[in-house]
Amino acid sequence: xxxxxxxxxxxxxxxxxxxxxxxxxxxxxxxxxxxxxxxxxxxxxxxxxxxxxxxxxxxxxxxxxxxxxxxxxxxxxxxxxxxxxxxxxxxxxxxxxxxxxxxxxxxxxxxxxxxxxxxxxxxxxxxxxxxxxxxxxxxxxxxxxxxxxxxxxxxxxxxxxxxxxxxxxxxxxxxxxxxxxxxxxxxxxxxxxxxxxxxxxxxxxxxxxxxxxxxxxxxxxxxxxxxxxxxxxxxxxxxxxxxxxxxxxxxxxxxxxxxxxxxxxxxxxxxxxxxxxxxxxxxxxxxxxxxxxxxxxxxxxxxxxxxxxxxxxxxxxxxxxxxxxxxxxxxxxxxxxxxxxxxxxxxxxxxxxxxxxxxxxxxxxxxxxxxxxxxxxxxxxxxxxxxxxxxxxxxxxxxxxxxxxxxxxxxxxxxxxxxxxxxxxxxxxxxxx
Amino acid sequence: xxxxxxxxxxxxxxxxxxxxxxxxxxxxxxxxxxxxxxxxxxxxxxxxxxxxxxxxxxxxxxxxxxxxxxxxxxxxxxxxxxxxxxxxxxxxxxxxxxxxxxxxxxxx
Ligand SMILES: Cc1cc2nc3c(=O)[nH]c(=O)nc-3n(C[C@H](O)[C@H](O)[C@H](O)COP(=O)(O)OP(=O)(O)OC[C@H]3O[C@@H](n4cnc5c(N)ncnc54)[C@H](O)[C@@H]3O)c2cc1C
Numbered sequence: 001x002x003x004x005x006x007x008x009x010x011x012x013x014x015x016x017x018x019x020x021x022x023x024x025x026x027x028x029x030x031x032x033x034x035x036x037x038x039x040x041x042x043x044x045x046x047x048x049x050x051x052x053x054x055x056x057x058x059x060x061x062x063x064x065x066x067x068x069x070x071x072x073x074x075x076x077x078x079x080x081x082x083x084x085x086x087x088x089x090x091x092x093x094x095x096x097x098x099x100x101x102x103x104x105x106x107x108x109x110x111x112x113x114x115x116x117x118x119x120x121x122x123x124x125x126x127x128x129x130x131x132x133x134x135x136x137x138x139x140x141x142x143x144x145x146x147x148x149x150x151x152x153x154x155x156x157x158x159x160x161x162x163x164x165x166x167x168x169x170x171x172x173x174x175x176x177x178x179x180x181x182x183x184x185x186x187x188x189x190x191x192x193x194x195x196x197x198x199x200x201x202x203x204x205x206x207x208x209x210x211x212x213x214x215x216x217x218x219x220x221x222x223x224x225x226x227x228x229x230x231x232x233x234x235x236x237x238x239x240x241x242x243x244x245x246x247x248x249x250x251x252x253x254x255x256x257x258x259x260x261x262x263x264x265x266x267x268x269x270x271x272x273x274x275x276x277x278x279x280x281x282x283x284x285x286x287x288x289x290x291x292x293x294x295x296x297x298x299x300x301x302x303x304x305x306x307x308x309x310x311x312x313x314x315x316x317x318x319x320x321x322x323x324x325x326x327x328x329x330x331x332x333x334x335x336x337x338x339x340x341x342x343x344x345x346x347x348x349x350x351x352x353x354x355x356x357x358x359x360x361x362x363x364x365x366x367x368x369x370x371x372x373x374x375x376x377x378x379x380x381x382x383x384x385x386x387x388x389x390x391x392x393x394x395x396x397x398x399x400x401x402x403x404x405x406x407x408x409x410x411x412x413x414x415x416x417x418x419x420x421x422x423x424x425x426x427x428x429x430x431x432x433x
Numbered sequence: 434x435x436x437x438x439x440x441x442x443x444x445x446x447x448x449x450x451x452x453x454x455x456x457x458x459x460x461x462x463x464x465x466x467x468x469x470x471x472x473x474x475x476x477x478x479x480x481x482x483x484x485x486x487x488x489x490x491x492x493x494x495x496x497x498x499x500x501x502x503x504x505x506x507x508x509x510x511x512x513x514x515x516x517x518x519x520x521x522x523x524x525x526x527x528x529x530x531x532x533x534x535x536x537x538x539x540x541x
Contacts, residue, residue: 053469332477339473343466355467360474360524362517374517378524392524396516413488413516417478420487424480433481 032057032349034342035116035126037106037287039063039091041070041331042132042319044429046338047099051431053339054346060124061094062116064105068430069159071191072331073422076366077164078156079201080208084165093431106133109291111312128345130307131293132319132334133285135190137161138298141281142183143255152258153276156198157190170275171202176210178274181263183253184219185281188299190320190329192225193375195279197365200230203238204368215242216273218253218265222246225328226365226375232399233367233411253278284321291315299323304381306344306354307337316341324359326388327379332425333361357381361393364418372415471529472536474521483537494539498531501538505530 034050034057036043047061069088076082091101105119115123135158139146145153156167174180180202184195199217206213223246224230234242245251247266255264256278263271263278283289283298293300293309300317301310307322309315318341319334327333336359344354359379364372377393379386396414399407427433475492479485483493496504508515508522525533 049469049473053466332474335477336473339470343470352463355463355470358471358474358525358529360477360521362474362478362521376517376520376524378521389524393520410516416488417516420485420489421478423486424489425477428476428481 032346033060033125033127034058034130034345035060035062035124035128036130036132037062037116038132038134038285038319039065039068039094039101040132040134040319040334041425041429042134042334042338043130044068044091044094045335046130046132046318046342047094048097048428048431049339050342050346051094051097051099053343057346058100059098060100060102060126061091062102062104062106062118062124063091064103064119065160066090066103069163070331070422070426071157071159071194074156074159074164075194075198075201078168078171078198079204079366081201081204081366084163089426089430089432091430095431097431099431106287107290109287109315111291111314114314126314127349129315130338130341130345131285131288131291131315131317131321132338133287133321134158134160135282135320135329136285136289138281138283142253142278144258145256145278145280149256149258150278152261153256153263153273153278155279156277157194157279157282167275167277171205174210174213174275177212178210178214179272180206180213180215181271181273181276182215182217183256183263183276183278183280184217184221184224184251185279186220186247186252188323188325188329189279189282191363192328192330193230193363193365195219196224196226196230197367198277199242199244200233200238200365200367203234203241206241207238213241216271217242217244218251218263218271219244219246220252222248225363226373226395228398229373229395230365230367233371233373236399237368237371282320284317288317288321293317293321295323297323304384304386305357306348307341308344308348316345324386327359327377327386328361328363328375330361330363332363332421333359333377333379335425335429336360359386362421364414364421366415366418367411370412370415372411372413372418374414374418468532468536471525471532475533475537492537494537496538498534498538498541501534502527502530505533 050059073087095101104121106116108117154167156164250265250267252266253263284294302322307316307318318337320329340357347354361377364374373396375395378389485491505522508518511519
């Protein structure tokens with residue numbers, strides 16, 4: 001069995017097998033052309049998996065940037081635990097494995113001619129297209145929050161729009177005793193636990209460098225991912241530093257004034273910030289919307305078995321851009337969308353029935369030194385819906401359910417394992433191991 | 434399907450080379466893809482070769498298939514002090530554990 005051999009062995013031996021046997025309908029002359037737009041968590045994972053699992057398929061990855069900085073661990077840059085270089089990758093590893101990497105921007109898709117138009121290069125033809133363009137920010141959804149405003153009030157939520165270092169510099173320059181204000185959007189948005197990990201990592205930095213600073217989190221929701229775990233940890237690690245205000249407590253930010261450095265809430269509160277981190281509402285990346293893949297929500301409906309668009313045949317939309325609730329918009333789960341979409345795209349191209357999917361997510365969050373927590377979810381397709389497998393997944397155990405020693409061990413181990421998770425996932429995505 | 438799959442594996446292991454695609458044609462190729470999909474999340478922590486790191490254990494050929502399946506079942510019951518594998522294992526079926534074992538456990 002291939003999996004008892006090394007990966008190199010799999011590639012070599014699978015390539016040595018006559019392809020006609022495995023896929024009678026596909027001749028060597030007409031290799032299937034799988035084209036992927038976006039080299040992030042979904043797209044890079046798709047390229048890697050396609051290259052490994054289907055040596056007879058031609059894999060092209062279209063990504064506009066030469067390097068990719070991950071959102072995951074960006075909060076650790078704010079916390080002073082990582083440097084930006086530690087979380088930045090190139091596409092060389094994927095190229096070495098035989099992925100055709102095209103650094104260009106996809107500007108239009110012609111779904112009937114099955115071509116992708118690029119900003120600079122010539123058109124790229126596909127048999128099946130996978131899109132994982134991530135998110136765009138809804139400028140103006142919060143009154144006054146424009147691209148210009150984001151210079152003064154950074155979002156730090158999409159590294160290809162604004163590097164996390166913009167917010168990092170502002171935090172470093174903030175005086176002790178200052179107020180860090182966050183505006184957090186309603187669901188759905190990229191990385192449900194992300195804002196709260198950010199609160200934690202900023203608190204971790206303040207505790208050492210600016211012990212009199214305060215954090216005010218203004219939230220458009222009344223609850224959030226891993227809430228009890230985060231709040232217990234904040235009490236424990238950063239007592240008195242963090243105030244979180246939900247929607248029913250006038251937490252929804254509706255307007256910002258970047259000149260005055262104020263944010264304004266739904267019921268009329270005005271808050272002055274020393275540093276303001278405004279995370280606006282989001283939508284699917286532009287290329288997906290322009291290609292007619294999004295509905296009125298701004299996100300892309302898909303078929304749960306295959307991630308093929310419910311609107312345009314032949315195109316699979318994965319990752320944050322897709323509507324895949326109850327799955328969160330996370331990098332890890334995008335990597336499992338990717339594999340299913342690749343396998344389904346190949347099966348459909350060959351006239352076969354795609355395998356039943358199982359999707360899987362784990363999101364670790366760092367809350368402090370040696371303090372990690374996590375959430376797990378396993379999901380399947382049921383008719384036209386995604387469902388979470390009953391009795392599976394869930395959050396790390398609450399403090400009160402464990403002895404003090406076991407609790408410290410659990411949190412310490414999870415912080416450690418989070419580092420293992422990050423390394424394993426990014427090495428996979430970028431073809432490094 | 435599982436039985437053809439296991440047979441394919443035995444052939445491959447016995448021969449020491451990957452003959453299963455030519456031995457069994459399309460069904461085997463699909464089984465292999467299916468295993469890749471079912472273990473698609475495992476690699477996000479244990480790595481593509483299952484070697485682990487940063488304290489996440491090595492799961493590559495450390496157990497027999499039976500031991501592997503028993504370990505996964507025990508995780509479902511919270512045995513062996515898991516931090517996360519209990520929550521993961523409860524999401525998968527016994528049949529899927531057997532498929533995972535083909536990728537991760539010692540070849541048989
Ligand atoms: C602060 C923060 C922390 C996070 N932490 C975690 C975490 O710990 N774990 C986790 O699992 N997830 C985490 N996430 C979520 C994770 O980053 C996203 O879910 C993930 O990036 C989604 O993958 P994607 O492929 O949809 O988009 P992305 O990873 O954003 O990739 C999109 C890519 O497409 C490219 N692109 C877009 N349009 C075009 C075009 N027209 N032509 C060419 N290229 C294009 C972009 O340049 C980009 O490289 C976090 C997010 C944030 C903001």
